[in-house]
């Protein structure tokens with residue numbers, strides 16, 4: 245069976261005064277129907293741009309998708325007309341953004357912001373849309389839906405607003421939901437609730453989920469497969485368990501050490517990845533992680549490693565020393581200790 | 586919300602009292618008075634006795650605080666007395682001149698808004714297009730052009746064009762005919778002055794619309810609306826304009842009050858017998874009662890516009906409505 249979503253060699257760049265930023269620099273991955281795939285990486289690694297590129301929501305100018313195909317249900321989204329693309333957005337693919345405080349329109353009621361999606365894509369009348377909105381708000385675990393629908397975003401807490409965003413994403417029974425750091429802006433206790441809710445709903449309704457996060461701790465619990473991004477590329481990918489236990493890229497190893505724990509305040513990071521993320525306008529021909537890599541060798545400066553299969557089945561890494569790393573670091577017990585149960 | 590409205594309305598009272606006291610004092614700080622001007626207008630010397638008599642007639646010989654309380658008590662009863670210059674009731678003087686000024690102000694602001702909001706919006710949506718460049722030049726022009734100059738130039742253009750095409754120069758009529766009596770004559774009189782005062786108004790409204798629209802289009806909720814697959818028209822009308830109009834509404838309301846200043850100049854240029862011109866005459870004649878009444882009227886317009894803007898804003902923005 246073909247994958248639900250197949251991204252091949254996707255490139256997105258921004259032309260700015262300081263030069264061209266290759267925010268997404270040739271990523272390839274797929275998502276099967278009903279599965280949850282995590283995209284992990286530091287801030288600025290191109291996770292959001294990669295996600296927005298799927299829906300062709302990159303602000304142009306300064307951004308442009310320059311290359312690649314995004315097959316969704318067999319159709320290449322990159323070749324659709326703007327009108328065809330619009331019919332995919334919000335209907336077949338739902339999106340949940342990082343900032344619940346600013347992602348809802350402050351002057352429209354919650355109800356209106358849910359029903360308009362239904363009216364747009366389903367052509368239903370207001371009453372039908374209203375009934376479905378009540379159902380959706382109940383589904384995302386908000387009590388007293390009828391009252392809530394009449395309220396405005398500022399009257400709801402951050403967690404509540406994110407639930408509304410999820411309800412909007414769910415409205416038209418999408419096949420795929422893309423959640424861009426849906427919990428980063430929320431309280432630690434709320435974070436877990438929202439993640440549980442998304443896991444529960446996508447499993448129950450058979451919706452595929454791309455969950456973007458910079459927290460590898462989230463991944464093991466919620467994702468089937470993981471793509472680790474660094475400087476606009478996927479540097480490691482594979483089953484969540486495998487990435488977690490036997491990481492094969494030095495960046496993944498460093499990330500695992502920096503996992504914040506859900507049971508501790510957010511400030512109590514273990515060990516942030518050392519060094520600065522690279523300047524995306526001036527990458528050289530070598531491995532982009534090289535300046536921060538403990539394992540770098542001469543070959544790493546000469547050319548850029550490609551994402552290739554490792555000795556672990558299903559696991560790929562873009563590192564010349566991927567297979568050596570297994571013996572150099574052993575399993576990742578130390579990092580595991582910091583992960584949520 | 587109701588508390589907010591009540592507070593807002595109650596605040597109007599001290600504002601009015603303060604303004605009344607200020608204008609009363611300022612008028613009396615100007616050297617000379619209406620009697621000196623009236624009696625001295627022939628050019629020769631005048632009899633101090635005649636001035637004293639005149640002062641007595643007008644009640645200006647009373648202690649100043651008595652005059653002040655007289656004035657305040659009058660305001661409370663909506664009685665502004667008689668003009669010190671013409672002797673006619675102040676309300677009669679103003680009432681006769683109000684329609685032409687009001688029509689120019691309203692027509693000017695309606696024209697300005699109707700042009701400014703769509704153009705400002707389009708200019709933001711098509712940033713850096715030729716339309717955007719045109720709008721920006723038009724708007725800078727509106728802010729840089731003094732209205733008296735614009736008035737004179739537009740009159741000259743009309744004169745030249747009519748004499749060229751019709752053979753005889755045509756001037757807009759200067760005596761006011763209500764719109765419903767003779768719409769064409771009415772409009773041919775007020776249209777040019779309305780455009781003259783409306784240009785600046787529309788220029789600043791356009792700029793404001795453009796800049797807030799540009800800002801709003803970058804907001805996260807617009808991205809959400811796009812991610813929901815809404816059609817473009819809906820994103821603009823329902824999501825963007827509703828937010829972008831909040832500061833524009835404020836501007837439109839506040840600027841309307843400032844139109845009165847524009848009227849003073851415009852009515853001089855077009856030789857119209859309106860409130861603006863009456864204002865100039867009243868000050869020249871040091872007609873205390875008339876000037877005071879006119880200033881109070883201006884203050885009321887200002888306060889009222891502010892009040893309407895605040896209430897409208899609260900009504901449009903649920904964050905204020907529900908707090």
Ligand SMILES: Nc1ncnc2c1ncn2[C@@H]1O[C@H](COP(=O)(O)OP(=O)(O)O)[C@@H](O)[C@H]1O
Nearest residue numbers: 258267286287288289290291292293294306524
């Ligand atoms: N609108 C934009 N204009 C210019 N550069 C952008 C824009 N959006 C994103 N970028 C750049 O693209 C890179 C990737 O950003 P992003 O995908 O948001 O990272 P993250 O992984 O934190 O989501 C960053 O270097 C960022 O500066």
Ligand code: SF4
Nearest residue numbers: 531534537544563564
């Ligand atoms: S290729 Fe070299 S520099 Fe890059 S991650 Fe692997 S070891 Fe480090």
Ligand SMILES: [Mg+2]
Nearest residue numbers: 291292424425
């Ligand atoms: Mg991001």
